[in-house]
Amino acid sequence: MTFKPSMIRQAILLAISCSVWNAYASEFNTDVLDAEDIENVDMSQFAVAGYVLPGKYTLTIFVNGQRLGAPREITVFEQDKNSEAASQEICIPADMIDLIGLKESEIDKVKITHDGQCLDLSGLTGVQTKIELSSLSLKITIPQSWMEYNDPNWVPPALWEEGINGAFIDYSANASVTDENDGGKRTYLSTNGIAGVNLGAWRFRADYSANYQKQQNGSNTQEFHQFDFNRLYAFTSLKKLAAILTIGENYFYSNLFEAWQYTGMSLESDDRMLPPKLVGYAPEIIGVANTNAIVTVRSQNRVILETTVPAGPFRIQDLESGVSGVLDVTIREENGEERKFSVNTASLPYLTRPGRLNYKFATGKTRYNNHDMTGNPVMSGELSYGLSNAWSLFGGAQLSEDYKTVAIGIGRDLFAFGALSFDITQSISNFREQKLQGRSYRLSYSKSFDELRTDVTFAGYRFADENYRTLTQFMDQERTGYAGRSPKENYQIYLNKYFDDFSLSLNYQYSTYWQDKPQMQYGLYASTGISIPSLSQQDVNLSISATRTERDSGYTDDAINVYVNIPFYNGHSVTMSESYSGYKGGNNYNHNIGYSGYSDRDNYSLNVGYNHGKNIDAQSSISGYYSRDLSQATVSANASYVPQQYRSFGASISSGITTTAHGIALHQSTYGDTRLLIETPDVSGVPLDSGVIKTNGQGLAIIPNISSYRKSTASINTSKLPDDIEALAPSTDITLTKGAIGYRSLSVMKGQKLFAILSLSNNKKPPFGASVRNADNRELGIVGEDGVTWLVGISPNEKLSVYWGGNKECELNLPEKLDTTSSMLLLPCT
Known part of the structure; x- marks a missing residue:
């Protein structure tokens, strides 16, 4: 039964009164209420500021604004039922005593009550507790003088979570098919990724890769x-050690020694566990693709990244920060052509904070060709210690029965003049037929000239005598009997210069060898913005890159690229490029x-080109590329056509699947790294963060690439919520250890909303x-x-209870059918 009285005044008064009585003290002037039955008012739950009905509640706990893990069950006791303003x-x-972050001296003031179940913080002056049912939270305020941790940008280890048990597969897959006009056909398929299982604090991982190639020419396949x-x-x-323990097949990336593979065990300090965060150096890869291409990056013959890029310049900036040494880059064009180059990821001079000890230790058997082990066990380690604000001492050793090397060095902060480090390495190699001893010397320098807006990112010189061998060189020579080419000298410098609207980067590397001819590589990259109001509201971007590599074979590789981007509206732009x-x-x-x-989720391009030169046939081409971020994956497709030569089609997908006790979720790939499982119980289609990721039919979604040891926030995108869903707890914080599968449940309510009038059996209204x-x-x-009530999150045939005076009445x-279009629904309360 419904009717339509004029209830606007009552509805407004209801909203005002609910907010007012939550804010004021324990006495109220009920005369302000325009109620016929003024005595029929239940103020019991407003008689104490912040009053909630006694019982159990699942609440998120905050201390000084910082969330303490997942929601917990909180019990509210009423201490004096006979008082007019009952205390609670x-x-x-x-068990949360260690999570709160109190000083050791203050923990003794905290009492344990209710048979060891509850903490009594009344012994700490100034502590306040408050339950907010609107946000389902318990907020605790503690004076900072009682707290051990005072850095808002760092979460103490006691609050780090190991996550939940689960298994996953993250993968990236690429496919391309090229039909040639002469009847030939090329097919290329590849995939790589990481499979993993999390059990407690342990993470078990398997890096995998696969590829398939097929070339058909008539009857020849x-x-x-x-x-x-x-x-x-x-x-x-x-x-407690601020370190990572690794067991199994691994790579020893070192600031002192050449990277090498081994099977064994390692212990490595991780500065990300320390306050404040120290971000590690991560290499960057810049290149140009002539067509829609697959770029593969390898370290020690292991694929660490494979991605599809459209024609034009590309920049890869999302490599692991722990990767060092030489990276091998392959650009596979859609016509099957492959171009390769190497990137040296030299690190900055070795400096350590005062009093801080950084270390890496590993022991095991050396490894080559992925799983084959060779030689005797090796023990390897390096240390760096900050002697003062200006000086750091570092060193290391690699020891086996037939090979030994020891290094020692010193780093100096020159303050206004930059940073400098110098180290000496001595190697002893016992081969079957001879014993070799050699030394290597290295000098490194970096400096940011703020007044000149110039960075010398890395400048270094290294000299090794003819008998010096790295561990990898020793392994190869011991296994094959061939010494290979031994480096002699290496010079390298990376220089960046910044102007108001112009930037310039220069790099130079020169290497000599004892048995081979020298090799040199140098390059230039410049970019600027040009204002052309008649073409674009934004600056036109112009970039130029040029590289030359003089190889030891006597050949010279040259590459020159000019790229122009003219932006228009809403992410649309016209691009032009010239390359040689x-x-x-x-x-x-x-x-x-x-x-x-491009947009929040889409990226596309359409290109036409003309290619000609010496020893090649002139050809025109048209190509297209499209990619889209989905809740479960990132997908892309590309196609190209070269008249009278070939046509090519390609596609790629980057995705993953994670399974836990809460269910199974498809998601964007996180490449084995930390992830967060969000559950909105029994409610699907809830948009998270930017809105690209949504919960699936089980109410589950994975947010990928969560920072390790740092607080991460996940939230419901309330602006994109469907009308029948309310977010009761729209956000959550979590701090996870490396590789963890975190879990949070966000409280949402799905159902209809309407105004109703509640009526008791005696024709009176609930208070x-x-x-x-x-x-x-x-x-x-x-x-x-x-009796006017605004109800939210209700469903047909649902049974609801009405409480007042602390009891269900x-x-x-x-x-069966709820008519939300009616002004008011009459509901008897029996």
Whole structure:
């Protein structure tokens, strides 16, 4: 039964009164209420500021604004039922004493009550506790003088979570098919990724890669396929040592020695566990693709990244910060052509904070060709200690029965003049036929000239005598009997210069060898913005890159690229590029013009080009590229056509699947790293963060690439929520250890919303301020004047309960059909 009285005044008064009485003290002037039955007002739950009904609640706990882990069950006790303004006791779980972050001297002042179940913080002056049912939270305020930790940008180890048990597979897959006009056909398929299992604090991982190639020319068919687990290992975070323990197949990346593979165990300090965060150096890869291309990056023959890029310049900036040494980059064009180059990820001079000891230790058997072990066990380690603000001492050793090397060095902060380090390494190599001893010397320098807006990112010189061998060189020579080419001298410098609207980067590397001819590589990259109002509201971007590599074979590789981007509206732009490449006496000129666009989820481009040069046939081309971020994956597709030569089609997907006790979720790939599982119980389609990721049919979603040891926040995108869903707890914080699968449940309520008038069996109305709750004891509304109640999150045939005076007094039975278009629904409360 429904009717349509004029209830605007009552509804406004209800909203005002609910907010007012939550804010003021324990006495109220009920004369302000325009109620016919002024005595029929239940103010019991407002008689104490912040009053909540006694019982158990699942609440998120905050201390000084910082969330303490997942929601916990909190019990509220009423201490004096006979008092007009009954006092309450909030039971803070006793096992949270270490999470609060109190000083050791203050922990003794905290009492344990209710048979060891609750913490009594009344012994600490100035402590305040408050329950906010609107946000389902318990907020504790503690004076900072009682707290051990005072850095808002760092979460102490006691609050780090190891996550939940689970298993996952993260993968990236690429496919391309090229049909040639002469009847030939090329097929290329590849995938790589990480499979993992999390058990407690341990993370078990398997890096894998696979590829398949097929070349058809008439009746002649050639096929090649490969699959391998590149690395099998397990690791865990040791919080007290601020270190990572790894067991299995691993790579020893060192600031002193050349990287090498081994099977064994390692212990490595991790500065990310320390306050404040020290961000490690991560290499960057810059290149140009002539067509839609697959870029593969390898370290020690292991694929660490493979991605599809459209035609034009590309920049890869998301490599692991722990990667060091030489990276091998392969650009596979859609016509099957492959171009390769190397990137030296030299690190900055070795400086350590005063009093801080950084270390890496590893022991095991050396490894080559992924799983094959060779030689005797090796023990390897390095240390760095900050002697003062200006001086750091570092050193290391690699020891086995037939090979030994020792290094020692010193780092000096020159303050206004930059930073400098120098080290000496001595090696002893015992081969079957001879014993070799050699030394290597290295000098490194870096400096930011702020007044000149110039950075010398890295400048270094290294000299090694003819008998010096790295561990990898020793292993190769011991296994094959061939010494290979031994480095002699290496010079390198990376220089960046910044102007108001112009930036310039220069790099130079010169290497000599004892047995081979020298090799040199140098390059230039410049970019600027040009204002052309008639073309664009934004600056036109112009970039130029040029590189030359003089190889020891006597050949010279040249590459020059000019790239222009003219932005228009909403992420749309026109691009033009001119490129030249020369190799082994040949040359290639490429001219391209394209149109591209991007949004929060989409990225696309369309290009037409013309290619000609010495020793190649002139050809025109048209190509297109499209990628989209989905909740479960990132997908892309590309196609190209070269008249009278070939047409090519390609696609890629980057995704993952994670399974836990809470269910299974498909998601964007996180490449084995830390992830957060969000659950919105029984509610699907809830948008998270930017809105790209949504919960699946089980109410589950994975947020990838969560920072380790740092507080991460996940939230419901309330602006994109469907009309029938309410977010009761729209955000959550969590701090996870490396590789963890975190879990949080965000409280949402799905159902209809409407105004109703509640009526008792004696034709009276429930008292003003009575609480309407569902079967989960969740408050769905508060009774206003004349029984008017705004109900949210309700469903047909649902049974609700009405509480006042601290007791359940009657029940509501909702009808089979709810008419939300009516002004008011009459509901008897029996």
